[in-house]
Amino acid sequence: MNRLVTALLLIVLPVVAAAQTTAIVGGKVHTVGPQGTLDNATIIIVNGRIHAVGTGLGIPDGAETIDAAGKLVTPGLFSPIGRLGLVEVGLSAGPVDSEQRGERFTAGFAVADAYNPRSTLIAVNRIEGVTRAAIVPSPGFPDDSGSMGHVLSGLAAVVNLGDEDVVDRPAAAMVVTLGEGGSHFADGTRAGAWLTLRNALDEARDYGNHKEDFERGMRRDYVHSVADLEALQKVFSGTTPLLVNINRASDIEALTRLITEYRIAAIIVGGAEAWMLADEIAAANISVILSPAYNLPGNFDSINARRGAAGILIDAGVRVALADSQSQTHNARNITQSAGNAVRDGLAWDAALRAITLAPAEIFGMGTYAGSIEVGKAADIVIWPADPLELTSFPDQVLINGVSIPMVSRQTLLRDRYMQSQSELPPAYRD
């Protein structure tokens, strides 16, 4: 076991990518950008960025070459929701760093500082193609001291799953939990959850408009701390949309009214009944993160959950990112299965790939920087032996910011120990 840990530590040491040029040659490249799909194409990467994409490109002198002949090449996958790097083991195994508790910091609770790029979950997911992820706080259920989460659980971040400069956006979205889920954090009432949000927005707006008066003690007392009110300024300035956990159609209607009233932007997470309001959601410019295989009425907020929802929303012009319905964190890698199921239910293949790459990047304000294979963007690239939405297809190589990551995880080490060890020693003694 100690040897295993040592091996892991060696593997996650940062790989320096100084002034490096790499060429990925001969693959079928799904750019998910304006260039569409290119056969037998070359991608030139310089210093972690995509320098050129096309067919018949010359390879710069001294470039490291990756042969992708006969392979499929896609942008890195973007996990749109989850807690990668914020949890190792969720149950009875120490703190879960995504969980917000208490009244002291709510909207200001930011998970970026807690992100652990050395978590074993990072390698497990990145070797299967996940290169970036939104990591999201959530309201914690009461702990031993009775402290519990809040309707506003704070700032989601975007991280890349590389080894250096890992936090891309520390304040990518403001997480809010409403509906049945939110009622748990508002004395059991749905309306109370909405009021909690409105009160926070009202206080933040008042604070933002009268900061000097506030400093001089000339404003009324606020429920929220200065850290919370400062965080909420980002919502009003347009850099940080609300990320709203919500499923029921009536709550979605209430959300469209609220964001119109406050002139703010929102993303829906969950959205089991969003397909019923596809046109309204498109008109309100709200994006949706959903699990396409989720088709059971888990509670009365999702009575109308159905397959095919992703296609209905995308056809109506809604930007949709696909999440995994079973495990959003340990198996963030399974968004390819979600995308494949969305295709089964009628979504076009290209649209499904976009929904796990460029669409989530755009939703989290990263659209000009990542999510597609376009000149100038970060070189997050996955080389696949076969259709990435097929369940038997696992990446041959993954690049994050132009760096080829070691295709090793704690899981592959365990596999090799128990499946492929040539040792004659009893199993417990093997490397």
Add this chain to the structure above:
Amino acid sequence: MKNKIAALAGIATMALLAVACDKSAEDAADAAFASRYKALPGTKTLITGATVLTGAGERLEDADLLIDDGRIVEVGTDLNADGADVVDAAGKWVTPGIIDVHSHLGVYPSPGTESHSDGNEATAPVTAEVWAEHSVWPQDPGFVTALAGGVTSMQILPGSANLIGGRGVTLKNVPGRNVMDMKFPGAPHSLKMACGENPKRVYGGRGQAPGTRMGNVAGYRAAWIEAADYRDKLAAAENGEGEAPTRDLRLETLAGVLDGEILVHNHCYRADEMSVMLDIAREFGYKVSAFHHAVEAYKIPDLLAEADTCAAMWADWWGFKMEAYDGIRENVAIVDQADACAIIHSDSGLGIQVLNQETAKVMGAAAKARGEVARHR
């Protein structure tokens, strides 16, 4: 109305408990809760030109399949059947109905309200007396979505809060007004047992035993000691030696396991704990039919093969608790490679709809690690 039913049930239970334990009472229970499933009248149907995976390890190309009266009559090529409805399955695949050996449909139905939470009798660590079928709500929409995913039979188990959680039941997910309409004719009952974190968390959290893994093991062993004593007294009484013990639903189920009539399905993640459970089975002379979840089965495939115990596993779930932390994609492949019995299960109303996909992931992982795996395997 509800109260009246509860009261009547109470009286009936007391009456049953008052009956001294003899075989006729058990037989009456078997009759009362027997399957009432009946196949609908079928049309003679010929499926032609399919690729057939028989489920028994064969792959047949361009094969025909004749069905009549709810039964498979013949599988072969160029079959003729006068008057049969013909289904042209050229270019299609035909498989047996998928069986999920681990489901909680009906006992944890949708919507998952508190009032629907009927899968864990978490009021004592050993509740061998409860039967999952008496919690099953036939209107669970999950039965229908599972059918759409190709599942035609499933084992419904009690949850894993308890060391011994009660009897499981095998159902066909057909429409029924009560569970007996769905019960798979002739399928044996199972006994759900659970290792590890769940029982010790549920009861230890209340300051009650078991609070540790050693507490878990003491709990199983104490139950089997009681069961063996009950069985021995019963056998003695049948030979005219001594009084039969008063009928006890809890011990009746456990004695059923010792007699080999009820099959043990044991929720257990860690390799070391599965190994201990096999030791306990040897101590008391019962067999573990399958370990469920068995996230670390790949560490002990030889022990599983030797004990003729199956591992029912997920394709890739891992890490949601400590005992699931060592999960790997090749778990199923390694168990299968050792010629131990490997099963893919769902334990999920969503997963049960895509068991074919879960199997594909397993095949993909196996192929990547050790080369191509045949689909019919």
